Amino acid sequence: MPDSLQTPSVPLYSLQQWLQHLETLHPVGIDMGLERVSQVAKRMGLLSSPIAPRVITVAGTNGKGSTLAMIDSVARAHGWRVGTYTSPHLLRYNERVKIDGQEADDQLLVQGFEQVEQARLQGSEISLTYFEAGTLCGLWCLSNATLDLAVLEVGLGGRLDAVNIIDADVAIVTTIAQDHANFLGTDLAQIGREKAGIFRANRPAVLGSQTLPSSVAECAQVLAAPMFCLGQQFAHQAMASEPSRWRWQGQHPDGQRIVIDELPEPGLPIDNAATALQALVLAGLGLETVLVQTALRSVQLPGRLxxxxxxxxxxxxxxxxxxxxxxxxxxxxxxxxxxxxxxxxxxxxxxxxxxxxxxxxxxxxxxxxxxxxxxxxxxxxxxxxxxxxxxxxxxxxxxxxxxxxxxxxxxxxxxxxxxxxxxxxxxxxxxxxxxxxxxxxxxxxxx
Structure with a gap:
């Protein structure tokens, strides 16, 4: 952390006071673009080195939360220390940042917001939206948590979302449908291009639906990002012997196939479960059948059925x-x-x-x-x-x-x-x- 960030004085706020303060920092609630948030992230040192050894970013119209929850559950069942950033929250802002399955406490978030404010005010003042400041706080919390894996949920769109200042090792697009039309429009091909903005050159792109517009795959192809598509490189099917159980078939980065049988219904979309497993394999996790079964049985996501x-x-x-x-x-x-x-x-x-x-x-x-x-x-x-x-x-x-x-x-x-x-x-x-x-x-x- 640069010493110069200690110069600006910041108020001694509680978490609730910080959240109220964030609502006053920018003239509009949503302001798409990465220039301002990137400048503050650089001042905070968030872009000088990876926030975790492995980063998975999840974008899409629906299914982001369930995919992230299953990635988190399966990875932690295998002994990885996982940090997640999600939005919005249901009851407590603390839900947005979790480390090793636990919500960030008020003290950690307050420290994060203090770091954001110091950086924002350093030199020429930079205006941030509530979401941008919260994202920077979350990234700071994760970067200081000594993680094996960070999983980031995109808030809106992809290409111009604040989360996209981080380069993902594995990027996921779950589904594409119309939502946030005021910001993303109603053209599914264009929405797909916006979501695919999280892809990075030569890094795996996981396509978690068989009905994505072709624009998503086209974006991956332009970047030479290896594509792993539901129904092609990975798939799921019901077990003939027991319909309530399912089989997952996936692929390692080198093309080697992997199969896991007798998986339980997680109470969340199976497409998203299959996508989560494929992303974890690409992130370097060696899946063990018993641990995957245990994780999918125990995964919970409030507010989804x-x-x-x-x-x-x-x-x-x-x-x-x-x-x-x-x-x-x-x-x-x-x-x-x-x-x-x-x-x-x-x-x-x-x-x-x-x-x-x-x-x-x-x-x-x-x-x-x-x-x-x-x-x-x-x-x-x-x-x-x-x-x-x-x-x-x-x-x-x-x-x-x-x-x-x-x-x-x-x-x-x-x-x-x-x-x-x-x-x-x-x-x-x-x-x-x-x-x-x-x-x-x-x-x-x-x-």
Missing amino acids: QWVGPWCLDVGHNPHAAEYVVRHLPQPPEGGRQWGLIGMLNDKDIDGVIQALASRISDWVCVSLSGERGCQASELSQRIIAQGGRVHFSADSPQVGVDWLAQVLTPNDRVLATGSFFTVAALLARPLPTGAASLDGDGNEIR
């Missing part, structure tokens, strides 16, 4: 994610209703999400999300009704929506709460009712 009593919580906020939820949502017990509690941001494909969920959900509670990006419950209600759905209640917040449902749920009812990280976070922060009342008709239904 997470069941809390009769409530299923899923952060899915685009049609691709909603379609996956629908395919894996079990039918409620006989006589029970499948409710949907939905809250979304207004820059998402709201109609597309509703359409995807409508095949399973006809009874809805709409909730407003706060902030300038939050969609109002009344707007959600109108869109659902336009597609033939029944809206029973519109609430000013997710909490109010839960309180209303608590009065009408029956023991056989089930609730899918979805549409946004903010919706799920609000529900995880409070007890959820199990339902013991009986519905008295459709008197509350809005037509």
Whole structure:
């Protein structure tokens, strides 16, 4: 760390005060580009040497979090010390930085933000967004943790995302679909090129879906990045002897094949599990069957088809994610209703999400999300009704929506709460009712 970074004085803030301070540093919340964040990273010494002996970066529209969680779980089961950086968080900012499976404590994050602030103010002051400052803090924490592997989740896009200041040894693109249209547009080929911006010349690129636009592979080819594609260099299939188990077939960098049988369902997409295993092989991990089985059985990812009593919580906020939820949502017990509690941001494909969920959900509670990006419950209600759905209640917040449902749920009812990280976070922060009342008709239904 350069001595000059000690010159600027920084305030003695708590973690919460730092987070509030970050919101004042830049005129807009999202400002795509690497110039400013790279300058501060150089001042911090983050670009002078690798932050870990091995770095895996994960980009994609959906599946980033589950792929990262399985990479982390499998690598740690093999004895590697792993650090991860993810976003956004559900309940605590500390969730964004984990070292050896443990959330970073307040003290470590405060030290990281102090380093960011010192570097930002050194010489000519550099403005950073909340996400950029948080990313630099996370990278500083990982770089000082003596890791075997760092796994970084891209926040938005890829090419111009702050995480992309780090050169990955292995880069993953999970899926490509429309999301963040205000920043990435709606052209899937262009979205693919943005996500593939994390690829590096002559370093492995893992393509974790068989339906990626051709632009992703084209970007890898231009860089001469060795490609490992789902369905080609690696694959998965159900075991004929036991359909609940699956086989993974992968490939070493030298082309040698590897097969692991009798893998358990991880409760997360198998495509992403297969992608995680391939990335770890390319990062140099020698996979052992028993350890992989143990890791996949124990992996957990809050907010992804997470069941809390009769409530299923899923952060899915685009049609691709909603379609996956629908395919894996079990039918409620006989006589029970499948409710949907939905809250979304207004820059998402709201109609597309509703359409995807409508095949399973006809009874809805709409909730407003706060902030300038939050969609109002009344707007959600109108869109659902336009597609033939029944809206029973519109609430000013997710909490109010839960309180209303608590009065009408029956023991056989089930609730899918979805549409946004903010919706799920609000529900995880409070007890959820199990339902013991009986519905008295459709008197509350809005037509």
